[in-house]
Amino acid sequence: MSKPKVLLLGPIEHAHMEWSDLASIADVIEPTSTNRADFIKEAQGGAFDGVVAAYRTFLSVSVTGLIDEELVSSLPKSLKFLSHNGAGYDQIDVNACTKHDIRVSNTPSAVDDATADANMFLILGALRNFNSSMVALRAGDWKGNPNPPLGHDPQGKVLGILGMGGIGRNLKIKAEVFGMSVQYYNRTQLSEELSGGAKYVSFDELLATSDVLSLNLPLNKNTRHIISTPEFEKMKDGVVIVNTARGAVIDEAALVEALNSGKVGSAGLDVYEEEPKIHPGLVACERAMLLPHMGTWTVETQTKMEVWAIENVKMAVQSGTLKSPVWEQKGM
Ligand SMILES: O=CC(=O)O
Numbered sequence: 226m227s228k229p230k231v232l233l234l235g236p237i238e239h240a241h242m243e244w245s246d247l248a249s250i251a252d253v254i255e256p257t258s259t260n261r262a263d264f265i266k267e268a269q270g271g272a273f274d275g276v277v278a279a280y281r282t283f284l285s286v287s288v289t290g291l292i293d294e295e296l297v298s299s300l301p302k303s304l305k306f307l308s309h310n311g312a313g314y315d316q317i318d319v320n321a322c323t324k325h326d327i328r329v330s331n332t333p334s335a336v337d338d339a340t341a342d343a344n345m346f347l348i349l350g351a352l353r354n355f356n357s358s359m360v361a362l363r364a365g366d367w368k369g370n371p372n373p374p375l376g377h378d379p380q381g382k383v384l385g386i387l388g389m390g391g392i393g394r395n396l397k398i399k400a401e402v403f404g405m406s407v408q409y410y411n412r413t414q415l416s417e418e419l420s421g422g423a424k425y426v427s428f429d430e431l432l433a434t435s436d437v438l439s440l441n442l443p444l445n446k447n448t449r450h451i452i453s454t455p456e457f458e459k460m461k462d463g464v465v466i467v468n469t470a471r472g473a474v475i476d477e478a479a480l481v482e483a484l485n486s487g488k489v490g491s492a493g494l495d496v497y498e499e500e501p502k503i504h505p506g507l508v509a510c511e512r513a514m515l516l517p518h519m520g521t522w523t524v525e526t527q528t529k530m531e532v533w534a535i536e537n538v539k540m541a542v543q544s545g546t547l548k549s550p551v552w553e554q555k556g557m
Pocket residue numbers: 310311312313314336520521
């Protein structure tokens with residue numbers, strides 16, 4: 226009996242054993258193209274015919290481009306499963322996949338600790354205004370001249386979490402250790418047990434009463450620019466904004482304006498609207514602590530994510546099921 230075929234989009238860097246296990250029960254096909262136009266031609270030429278499942282990384286977007294209707298319709302009809310290695314799957318048009326009977330999975334919870342850790346680092350860095358003195362030190366100017374204004378302690382501050390999924394809930398536990406009190410807004414209110422007792426507030430109340438606002442929600446058409454000028458206007462003066470989700474949940478130009486006017490006291494960002502491009506206003510602003518999308522950048526977490534995504538492929542080819550289907554397709 227022939228083995229099921231699996232399409233590999235992006236390298237396996239850590240979970241080599243798990244991948245070899247999969248490769249022993251499936252035939253792995255890799256594209257030879259290095260850009261979207263060639264990839265589509267390769268697909269239409271039949272190179273991927275018969276593949277049942279595909280594994281993809283966030284960075285494979287540099288070869289395929291976004292997984293949208295055009296791309297999905299160029300893929301063979303045999304493809305039924307798409308396993309994304311990552312928690313955020315905004316590069317994938319889930320509706321287009323549903324239309325073509327492709328079931329999408331991601332790697333929730335594998336990313337929670339590392340992302341919440343980076344989030345906490347950015348909260349502390351932004352509150353304490355560490356960035357300007359880190360820049361000054363490397364310029365031979367010690368703390369900076371004049372010295373920077375004093376920072377703020379997390380103790381006693383209100384942390385507002387927008388999006389109380391796995392990362393938000395993990396962050397809540399960590400922030401409480403630093404003495405912050407946590408409130409959140411989510412599409413649906415969580416059970417007391419799941420929220421860990423964090424106060425559920427309306428979106429407007431979250432904006433108006435948080436000292437630090439942390440964005441931990443997925444990017445989709447409803448959340449794009451969920452934070453823009455009208456929302457900044459509702460916030461406390463000097464609010465701290467932290468984003469480890471996706472750049473486009475904030476209107477970056479509006480954030481730059483709010484930083485420049487002083488409405489936003491400081492920011493901690495790991496993600497940007499047009500990565501790897503960063504708004505020059507953010508680069509120029511020393512009150513913005515910036516990381517180049519490193520939320521899950523650890524050996525342990527990258528390994529966990531690969532193992533998880535491979536498990537989704539394995540379940541797909543062995544039993545036609547998924548460990549973690551995306552919520553939009555839960556009933557599929
Ligand atoms: O950005 C990282 C992820 O979505 O897993």
